[in-house]
Amino acid sequence: MQASIYKIKxxxxxxxxxxxxxxxxxxxxxxxxxxxSEDDSKMTNPIYDNYIASMKLxxxxxxxxxxxxxxxxxxxxxxxxxxxxxxxxxxxxxQSFGQLFLCLQNPTFExxxxxxxxxxxxxxxxxxxxxxxSNGELLNSWKISVxxxxxxxxxxxxxxxxxxxxxxxxxxxxxxxxSHLFSGFVSNxxxxxxxxGETVNGMIVDTGLIEFSASYDMAAVFSMLELTNIPKTGAIxxxxxxxxxxxxxxxxxxxxxxxxxxxxRNNIVTYDEGFLLKGDYSMVYYAYHITPxxxxxxxxxxxxxxxxxxITYRVGRxxxxxxxxxxxxxxxxxxxxxxxxxxxxIPAITQNxxxxxxxxxxxxxxxxxVVDLGEVA
Amino acid sequence: xxxxxxxxxxxxxxxxxSTDNSTVSKLILSNxxxxxxxxxxxxxxxxxxxxxxxxxxxxxxxxxxENDLHAGNVAYSTDIVxxxxxxxxxxxxxxxxTIYEQDVNTNEDFAIEYYDYYExxxxxxxxxxxxxxxxxxxxxxxSSVESEFYNYFICGSNGESYPMxxxxxxxxxxxxxxxxxxxxxxxxxxxxxxxxxRYYSGNINVSxxxxxxxxxxxxxxxxxxxxxxxxxxxNGEPKILKSFEGxxxxxxVVNNIPRSNSGHYQLIDHQIEWVEAGNPYSIGDLYDNxxxxxxxxxx
Numbered sequence: 001m002q003a004s005i006y007k008i009k010x011x012x013x014x015x016x017x018x019x020x021x022x023x024x025x026x027x028x029x030x031x032x033x034x035x036x037s038e039d040d041s042k043m044t045n046p047i048y049d050n051y052i053a054s055m056k057l058x059x060x061x062x063x064x065x066x067x068x069x070x071x072x073x074x075x076x077x078x079x080x081x082x083x084x085x086x087x088x089x090x091x092x093x094x095q096s097f098g099q100l101f102l103c104l105q106n107p108t109f110e111x112x113x114x115x116x117x118x119x120x121x122x123x124x125x126x127x128x129x130x131x132x133x134s135n136g137e138l139l140n141s142w143k144i145s146v147x148x149x150x151x152x153x154x155x156x157x158x159x160x161x162x163x164x165x166x167x168x169x170x171x172x173x174x175x176x177x178x179s180h181l182f183s184g185f186v187s188n189x190x191x192x193x194x195x196x197g198e199t200v201n202g203m204i205v206d207t208g209l210i211e212f213s214a215s216y217d218m219a220a221v222f223s224m225l226e227l228t229n230i231p232k233t234g235a236i237x238x239x240x241x242x243x244x245x246x247x248x249x250x251x252x253x254x255x256x257x258x259x260x261x262x263x264x265r266n267n268i269v270t271y272d273e274g275f276l277l278k279g280d281y282s283m284v285y286y287a288y289h290i291t292p293x294x295x296x297x298x299x300x301x302x303x304x305x306x307x308x309x310x311i312t313y314r315v316g317r318x319x320x321x322x323x324x325x326x327x328x329x330x331x332x333x334x335x336x337x338x339x340x341x342x343x344x345x346i347p348a349i350t351q352n353x354x355x356x357x358x359x360x361x362x363x364x365x366x367x368x369x370v371v372d373l374g375e376v377a
Numbered sequence: 378x379x380x381x382x383x384x385x386x387x388x389x390x391x392x393x394x395s396t397d398n399s400t401v402s403k404l405i406l407s408n409x410x411x412x413x414x415x416x417x418x419x420x421x422x423x424x425x426x427x428x429x430x431x432x433x434x435x436x437x438x439x440x441x442x443e444n445d446l447h448a449g450n451v452a453y454s455t456d457i458v459x460x461x462x463x464x465x466x467x468x469x470x471x472x473x474x475t476i477y478e479q480d481v482n483t484n485e486d487f488a489i490e491y492y493d494y495y496e497x498x499x500x501x502x503x504x505x506x507x508x509x510x511x512x513x514x515x516x517x518x519x520s521s522v523e524s525e526f527y528n529y530f531i532c533g534s535n536g537e538s539y540p541m542x543x544x545x546x547x548x549x550x551x552x553x554x555x556x557x558x559x560x561x562x563x564x565x566x567x568x569x570x571x572x573x574x575r576y577y578s579g580n581i582n583v584s585x586x587x588x589x590x591x592x593x594x595x596x597x598x599x600x601x602x603x604x605x606x607x608x609x610x611x612n613g614e615p616k617i618l619k620s621f622e623g624x625x626x627x628x629x630v631v632n633n634i635p636r637s638n639s640g641h642y643q644l645i646d647h648q649i650e651w652v653e654a655g656n657p658y659s660i661g662d663l664y665d666n667x668x669x670x671x672x673x674x675x676x
Contacts, residue, residue: 122513124473146471154471158676181674183464183473183514216515225506226434227522232590233538234498234530234619236522238463238477238491240506241434244484247406247446254446261410262442268407274449274484275416275437277401282421284428287409300403307399333397354412362420364398371426376412 001025002093003057003082008101010137010203013072015106016061019080019099023057026086033059037070038077038100047072051085074105075135102201107133109205112177114193118212124183125214129195129207131163132175139163139205142197144180147209149190155182185214245274261376265289283359288376289351292325297357308332311357311368315348323348327357329368343370352376404438414440414448451487451508451517460509462671463491468501468521474660475507478671494532495657495668496524497623529583531649532617534667537609543584544639544646547620550578576653577626581618584639584646596643603636603645610634610647615654615666627655627662 003021011017019033035048050065059082066072079098083091112128114120131139142163145156157180164177178195185191190213196206228237247269255263262269283299290296290313297311308331315325324345332338349355354373359366406414415428416438432439432450440448458481464473477491489506496502506518529541554571585606586599595602610630618626628651639646655662664672 123507123516124514183475183674184466184471216513225504225518225520227504227520229522229525230492231526232540233492234494234526234528234532234540235538236493236496236502236504236524238489238493238504239434240487240489240518241432241436242451242461242487242489242506242518243437243449244451244458244487245438245447245449247440247448249446256442256444257410259444260442261412262446263410264407265410268405269411269446270403270405271414271438271440271448272403274487275402276485277416277418277437279398280418280420281401281437282417282419282424283404284413284415284417284421284424284426285406286412286414286428287406288412289410291408294408296406296408298405298407299401300405301399302402304399307397309401331397333399356426358421358424358426360420360422360424362422366397369424373426376410 002095003031003084005080005082005095005099007202008080008099010102010104010199010201012106013074013103014063016063018058018060019082020058021082021084023084023092025084025092026090028055028057028084029087030054030085031057031059032083032085032091033061034081034083034094034098035061035066035072035078036081036098038079041079041098043081045070047078072103074103077102104137104199104201104203105134107131107137107139107199107203107205108175109195109197110207111193111195111210114210114212116210116212118210120185120212120214121216123185123187123214123216124181125185126179126181127193127195128177128179130175130177131197131205133199137199137201137203139176139178139197140200142178142195144178144182144193144195146182147192147194149192151192154191155184187214187216189214243274245271247271261288280360280362282361284356286354286356286373288354290349290355306332306334309359311359313349313355314342318345325349327368327370329359329366331366341366341368343368346370346372350375411440411442413442414438416448449484449487457510458487458508459512461487461489462507462509462514463489464505464507464674465493465496466503468503472674473505473507474674475671476660476663476669478673492536494530494536494538495617495625495663497619497625498524498526498621499623500524526619527621529581529621530617530619531610532619533609533612534614534616539585539606539609540588541581541583541585542588543586543644544582546582547618548580552576552578578650578652581649581651582646583649584644586643599643599645603647606647607634610649615668616651617657617668618651625657626651626653627657627666627668628652629654 003023005021030053032051034046036043036046047070048066050062081094081098083094085091109131112130141159141161143159146154166174166177192209192211194209226239250268292313292315295310295312299309301307310330312328314328325348326345327343329341352375354376356371356373358369417435418437419435438448461479462475463477465476466473501523503521508515508517529545532538553575556569558567585603586594587602616628618628631652632650635648636645661675663669
């Protein structure tokens with residue numbers, strides 16, 4: 001009776017392996033393993049011939065017993081034979097054909113762009129893994145999985161087979177690369193990632209669990225995404241009112257007062273991107289140090305070059321001894337036609353009075369309102 | 378009103394007489410110390426001089442001049458943002474999947490209005506607005522909504538969506554190939570399962586009649602609506618079929634599309650034969666069949 005040896009996956013000659021087998025005869029009290037090179041099926045020059053006393057149906061190769069003159073070498077194939085000894089020391093028959101196996105140097109299989117306790121700076125990350133095996137063993141399948149800090153699987157690439165070849169600038173092959181993009185990492189949370197794979201000859205490769213954390217700044221967006229369920233069409237409307245609009249100063253740098261006011265007494269700021277006002281609208285502006293009779297707010301239309309609106313603070317005595325002020329809105333509609341509107345009057349302001357106006361256009365009709373917002377401290 | 382003219386708009390103004398609907402695309406500020414600028418696309422007739430702190434959908438510009446001249450609601454410019462993306466996931470899922478991408482060339486490209494027809498009902502769905510800055514995704518805004526609709530829908534890849542309300546029946550078959558082989562000398566047959574193909578197919582019976590916003594049926598013009606739907610069903614493009622219970626299939630309409638009279642000359646039933654064409658939750662299948670414009674998160 002012979003033991004039948006299970007398939008032996010490729011292993012590194014320097015690491016050895018455990019050979020498992022099946023045996024249906026008397027209870028096993030020991031086993032003997034003989035390893036020869038693949039072209040020595042007559043077992044004339046065994047590389048390894050060792051007996052171990054064990055009831056287990058397996059044989060762990062004792063590296064110290066391997067022939068020093070003729071050791072296992074990575075990249076070569078060998079044949080293993082197993083015999084089993086019963087309680088009385090009777091040895092089973094040896095197999096006619098042993099189990100063929102391959103020795104391969106352990107491949108390099110490691111993440112290229114994340115290290116243990118690394119930090120990713122984005123909510124999504126393309127994990128890249130390098131594979132290289134010096135005996136030319138190819139990677140057959142692989143999988144990358146992401147776990148949360150408790151080890152719960154969050155997402156997996158599932159088993160994939162596509163492998164990229166990476167070359168340097170001189171077209172010399174460097175290594176194989178696999179990658180998978182994961183998204184959904186929340187800033188200040190910790191995760192684990194693991195890549196594993198199998199070579200074409202069944203060698204298992206694994207990076208182990210790599211712990212990392214996500215840390216990134218949320219973009220400074222001050223608007224929520226508006227989502228609307230539309231039952232009539234069975235759709236969700238995704239609407240964002242996200243605008244990038246920067247003022248362009250005529251002179252740099254702009255001087256800011258107490259970090260809350262922009263000094264435009266000797267400067268001009270233009271806003272001409274990120275907005276387009278059609279139909280109804282309102283413009284509200286708060287400012288101080290407004291010089292009477294000099295325009296401080298203007299608006300234009302790209303579509304109608306003749307259109308122009310200019311707001312000026314006017315001051316004078318209208319039916320009273322006390323000076324009063326009001327805002328003038330001069331609207332030019334064409335080179336030859338313009339009209340002027342006025343706000344109500346308010347007591348004349350000082351240079352430190354914060355003045356506010358609200359210009360409203362509703363159904364094409366303009367109106368300008370003014371308010372005294374008090375003195376600036 | 379004075380002589381038919383709006384003379385004064387409120388007690389804070391004296392005149393409001395000019396009419397002009399020219400667009401406004403440029404503002405110039407000068408000769409003062411600026412505190413705050415706020416522009417709304419609404420006519421703020423009840424404005425109480427308190428500028429809202431939070432952006433609303435009617436906010437066009439808002440600058441506070443706190444050490445910068447930003448008047449938008451994103452502190453990035455078109456110079457560094459290459460794309461905006463809409464990502465989506467069903468509540469409980471970890472992974473965000475990009476369903477829409479838009480290149481950013483001008484400031485207007487930051488704004489997005491996107492209709493997502495490819496979601497099941499009765500699910501909480503999360504959407505994320507993401508900016509791509511230097512090849513990295515930067516989360517920007519996130520929100521969730523519960524999808525809720527009450528009919529079957531058949532949707533196309535070009536924004537078509539037709540509810541199936543009247544006389545709706547959908548019979549389905551889960552197809553798999555197997556063969557039963559009787560052999561002499563055996564009491565029971567051999568069963569051979571051939572291949573891995575497993576897919577749904579079905580037959581829909583439905584009356585298409587358009588409804589207005591008040592759900593009133595427009596039976597008089599239903600024939601035009603049916604012609605439009607015939608063209609849609611026969612265009613050869615994949616479609617998404619959704620049930621009011623939450624099931625969803627990516628399908629092809631196959632074979633002829635017959636109609637039959639179901640008791641009244643205005644009540645015409647369509648018979649639609651369909652077969653499953655892909656996975657409506659798979660980015661790869663959605664992209665390959667033209668439902669979405671990106672496959673960066675292809676599985």
